[in-house]
Amino acid sequence: MKNALRILCPNGHLGFAPTKEESFWIGAETQPDYYCCDSGSDDIGPVPLGSDISVSFYEWQTHDLELMLLASRKQGVPMIIGSSGDTGTNSRVDMYVDIIKNLAKKHKLAPFKLVYFYSEVSKEYLQQKMQQGIAIEGLDGRENLTPEELEHTERIVAVAGVHPFIKALEMGADVIIGGRSSDAAVFASAALYEGFPEALSYYLGKVLECASFCAEPYMAKESVIGTITDEDVKVTAMHPQQRCTIASVAGHAMYERSNPFYEYFAGGMLDMTHCQYEQYDEKTTRITNPLFVPIDGKTKVKLEGAGKIGERYIGIVGVRDPYTIQNIDKVIEWARSQVAERFSESEYQLYYKIYGKNGVMGDLEPIKEIRSHELCIVVEGIAPTEKIAEEVTLIGARQIFYARLPEVKGTAGTAAFVIDGVLSAPPAYQWTMNHVVPVDDPMELFTMHELTIE
Template identity: 30%
Template sequence: MGSVDQQPDFTILTPCAILGYGYRSDHFWLGVDKFRPSAIIVDAGSTDGGPYKLGLNKMTCGRESYVRDLRPMLQACYHRKIKVLISSAGGDGSNKHVAEMLDIIREVATTENFSFKVATINTNLDREAVKNKIKNDQIHPCGPVPDLRTEDVDNAVEIVGQMGVAPFLSALQNDPDIILSGRSYDPAPFAAYCLHRGADPGVAWYLGKIMECGAFCAVPKGRVMVGTVRKSSFDLTPVSPFERCTPVSVAAHTLYEKTRPDRLPGPGGILNLDGARYEALEDGRTVRVSGAQFEPSRTYQVKLEGVEKLGHRTIFIGGIRDPILISQIDEFLEAARKYTQKLFPELDRDPGCQLKFQVYGKNAVMGPLEPNYQDAAHEIGILGEVVAPTPEKSHAIANNVRASILHMPYKGQMATAGNFASPLSPHEQDAGGVFRWNIYHLMDLSRGEEVYLFPVTHLEIPCSDKTTAPVEPAHYTPEELQEFVNGRPEPIIPKSVPSGEVRMMDIAKIVRSKNAGPFELTLDIMFDSWEVYQRVKSANVLTNEVICQLYRVDQSDILTNMYFDPAMAWKTTIKRPWEQGSIGERDTLGTQQYAPLLYLKVPPVAS
């Protein structure tokens, strides 16, 4: 039996984790029909892809993907009178992408003959205002980054501020049909709508933290999620009949992409989850969440994001199968580098002119974190990356490097026709501009700045044909409805774990890695029984010393190492050893850095 709480006030539906990534339209409409949401909210932003979005003014997804995802949402907005909130337009949330996304909304509205009241929120920040904040010591590093300098502000292509709930609350006062915002803290539109409807701040922010990722907290991971919100609690139900939420799966989502799971800082405060409670409801698919507390900070802060251009990138790829060359590949590539430096003396002497090699089959994915870097492979792949001030210079250097790798001699060489298997023609590929995050900082705000730094504009999109009223079409087939009614989640079967010594991959349910912002890497291990979790916890095999040994990092590189009982999970967060999405990137999203944990030995059960 569920805990006693007041009757549901309202429901929110989110179709997916990021607008443009797609979702099943039949599940969307079945969710709309069953749960009758008062708002459809979706986030469109992330730093995961790297700094190129701000640098190149390039949206995360193609226009066709946005049209596809927006059409059902706008149909529901018009025909069912459901509000639509979209944050971080285009991925980076720049003013340009707010305008571009508004144009896509106009396109769909014109095609469907819809009319809407729209509020847009811009988030680009004035450079002089940011410089004044630097002078007044009101900007601070966000994570392991250096202090912000005025020259960083000048060098930035664009600067956006990650707004909180205040601009959304301001926009909601005019009762728009659609709110389209620039860069936003991912949970903010969800939290703002909940606060607008009277929910407690802890409820609002925690629901936002979970729902901004769609149905990622479901088992199996899904897309469309519904939140049923009360003043002091909320319920989470995945729309797909084949998915379920469990108390552990919901609690575990607080680890995702975060430095630590129990304290989640955001604009205006910190979400404290020490008192959070997770209760499975009778339907076997819904979890009720309560007890989270939002603690306002003394100083309201927003995160700044900005990027600077480093140069132009050209890449080439190829393979090597010769075991003689593979055995001396590091020395060979260094010789190719030195030869190229004689042809181009500026190479590697300036940050804007660099050569990087990634050797797949050796340590391309993990680089300095790789513990097995000396293991030999029967074949290797080489990605060569050249960055230079101009496309012409970048291509010229890449061409010479590749030719050197193809024809340079090496000790014990037997094959003299060529050393390098090139799969592409032309062999060198233009990869465009390359950027780095040069602004990732927290800015102190004075009272009222959390609103007026992010201006709200109200406008109307008229219908294209006033003589014809749009007719709502059917949204799913009888077969899809039948599947929805009859579908059931598969049973969750815990792992069978032997009592003797085991590897972590044999005892854990989930082992994963992910960025926690552009400058941190976080690693999670989760278990599916309290007994197994306690066995690992008491074995003391996940200490700082073990992490240092596994990942070849120093103690000072470890930012978090902790257990999180509500999710039966362990987490560590370390400094990223290379800049995310920039020169020499190995794993932009950080999703393949967990492998060393798989082989960690867990001792036998104590007798």
């Protein structure tokens, strides 16, 4: 067992924007033991999961994978990726596996073992659970999953904990390409596999998951290195002008929790209530005393699912007429009524997002309402077919121009400018699942595959 383990994280969301190379190679020169990075998030909304696409450019994802692959293979140390291709669906895992194959061929790398796992879950699996009387519990205020919600779901992924990654390391993986995963598990798995304490391992994952977001001043996509021992975690900024300070590290570790002192994982809870922080050196903060509290009872795995609402179009309207701006709520009401008159028998959704309506904000609330001299109105129409969605959006946008307001006498259209037509947008999806399913085995929902890259 190592006395200390050092993990380099180059990017808080691989491929979402390209990794900055200077700090990456500074970190690589220190010879870390692992290169780990998460590549996904539900922050991007349900559309990518539902439609099975990436929101990050393929070239950016390839760039980041290439940096990590070349550095890790040069050293002969493992490289771990979670939530491949933004969503961690099976197709995104396959895409990353193909990228690794192509990069290995391009750079004529020596043979290495690649292990990958899938995270998608079938609706049939969950139907069987529900038929057995097993509740699929909702999170964050959601009700338990219903058969109707399940039927409306296009695609489901299970969020892996540390278990598939540890299994891949036990299989001798040099490169791991993971399906949808807990951000922190990507890093914690390496530390747990190497024999370090649970609490420190999970804290290491939590603090590293967003890379340089735990450092100051704010800089995105810069590399950091986390070091774990049996007694502590240290996190160090690699960019020459960044520092990991007590404030930046503690703030990041707690930034997204409803209760900022706790983070839940399959089988336990990370308790950061008693963490101690100290400035270890100019660029490094040392953390001690996190706790990991086991949770009794059945292991539960988080599920994410997305379902299609309909086809979608977008229109943009500019308004400069002062009287129209003053009465913009009535204008929008008129435009809505015209769409409703046209589509009284059709299902549709129509949204107006008004930019510039109200003005300067104080520290906590508006100082006073300041009306802009110009408004930008984004009109979004959703319907079962592209034709209806396009027409709903077009009428909803153009009727702003034709709104009937009192005291307007025969103007020739000075109120608004409507773009010529509306724009097709990706279909609209909604989150249908933010639930947990009880499992007998934490590996139950994940399938492992291995191959030798030559």
